[in-house]
Amino acid sequence: MELFDNHKKLFTTAFLFFAGLTILVAIMPAISNQQNNAPLPDAKPLSEDAVKGKAIFVANGCVACHTQQVRNVDMDKMWGERPGMAADYADNHRTDIWRNTATLMGTERTGPDLTNIGSRQPSKDWNLVHLYNPRIVVKESIMPSYEWLFSIKETPAKTDVVVNVPEAYLNGATGKVVASKDALYLIAYLQSLKQTKLSDSSATPGFLYKRTVEKAPANGSPAGPDGKAIFTANCQSCHQANGEGLKGAFPPLKGSPVVLGDNLELYVDIVMNGYDARADYGVMPPVGTNMNFTEEEVAALINYERNSWGNNGQPVTSQEVKKIMDFVKLKASK
Structure with missing residues (x-):
């Protein structure tokens, strides 16, 4: 056949076939997903600082230990008020023209899920102390410390963010622990992670495999919160x-x-x-x-x-x- 004898026609045909398949298999479904899965009405876009913090989160491999997905099983109730849905990830944007966006859903929970960490632990001070050395606030933590995101100054400037680190964790150093801009960007990203509430008209997805409800005490008084x-x-x-x-x-x-x-x-x-x-x-x-x-x-x-x-x-x-x-x-x- 002439097609196989003429390299120009052969490679042109192969390229057009590949381009057509790419449009049908990858590009059109992606566009359809973007149109069908819009962000939730009350979803807030990341601030400029939070976007920078997300890049630091990715660069330090935090996704290896922390997920951002609440599964629809009862044991995940502690991580969010509802199971995750496609709309929760619809507002993710490309990192840049060369790199696709990172959803950061993760696959392993060596550490806790972070889907709703901005609501569960909104304290900026706690997050900074935890980032400097997790064992200060959680003695059993196996998370590595990120001391390189901080510096120690004898006389911090007025604009510096001082972290209240107990003296026992300063390893003999004197002065005040000061958070770097990268540390503040990372905390801004973590504090932005809040599960968007659904509108009153939307049915909230339920959790599967619900645990049995505790029975009231034998004396007849109702069981209260623990x-x-x-x-x-x-x-x-x-x-x-x-x-x-x-x-x-x-x-x-x-x-x-x-x-x-x-x-x-x-x-x-x-x-x-x-x-x-x-x-x-x-x-x-x-x-x-x-x-x-x-x-x-x-x-x-x-x-x-x-x-x-x-x-x-x-x-x-x-x-x-x-x-x-x-x-x-x-x-x-x-």
């Missing part, structure tokens, strides 16, 4: 399992005048809206608001903290907490 579980999931990473916090970083709850005091309004306000201790400790984020705590959950958390680590505080009821929560919300709206 204060210890709430503390472990939301507070322990900063205040530690022993309630002693970290000197210079996070305040202790053991023997705390706020925990044991009579000012319940202040206590509930801190749980729901956070607290800025200024120079003494890092800023506490609004944990209760971020996690949509109910009055029952807040009461259970307070009662656990007031009766742990040697504390002996007065118990509170959900009714007392509800009145204060309503008042706090009303005060915040004015």
Whole structure:
């Protein structure tokens, strides 16, 4: 055949065949996916700092240990309020003209899933301390420390972000630990990772293989939230399992005048809206608001903290907490 004898026709035909297949098999399906899977209405695009932080996340291989996908099984409930869907990844853009975008869904959970880490752990101070040396806040952590993203200065500048690292972890160095721009970019990316809420008109996908619901106690009283579980999931990473916090970083709850005091309004306000201790400790984020705590959950958390680590505080009821929560919300709206 002339086609096989003429190299120009042969290679032209092969190229056109390959180009046609590429359009049919790769390009057209990709365009269709982009059209059918638009970002969720309330999804927020990454800020400029978060985009830079994502590049640092990729460069340091963080995806090798951390996933960003909530599977539709009940055991993944701790990572997000709902299973992940295609729309969660629809707003990813190309890294540049030569490189495709990275969805960073991951395949292994050596560390926790990060889909909703911006809501689970929104504290900038905690994230910086954890990045400098994870064992400061989680003694059992096997995550490597990223000390090269920080420097130690005897006299930090006013614009420097100082990290409250306990002296025992400075390895004999003197001065203050200062976060680099790369560290701040990476934290900006982590804090941006928040699962977008679905609109009221959208049906929320359910989790499969649900665990059995705990039965009420034999005395007939209804089963309430587990204060210890709430503390472990939301507070322990900063205040530690022993309630002693970290000197210079996070305040202790053991023997705390706020925990044991009579000012319940202040206590509930801190749980729901956070607290800025200024120079003494890092800023506490609004944990209760971020996690949509109910009055029952807040009461259970307070009662656990007031009766742990040697504390002996007065118990509170959900009714007392509800009145204060309503008042706090009303005060915040004015």
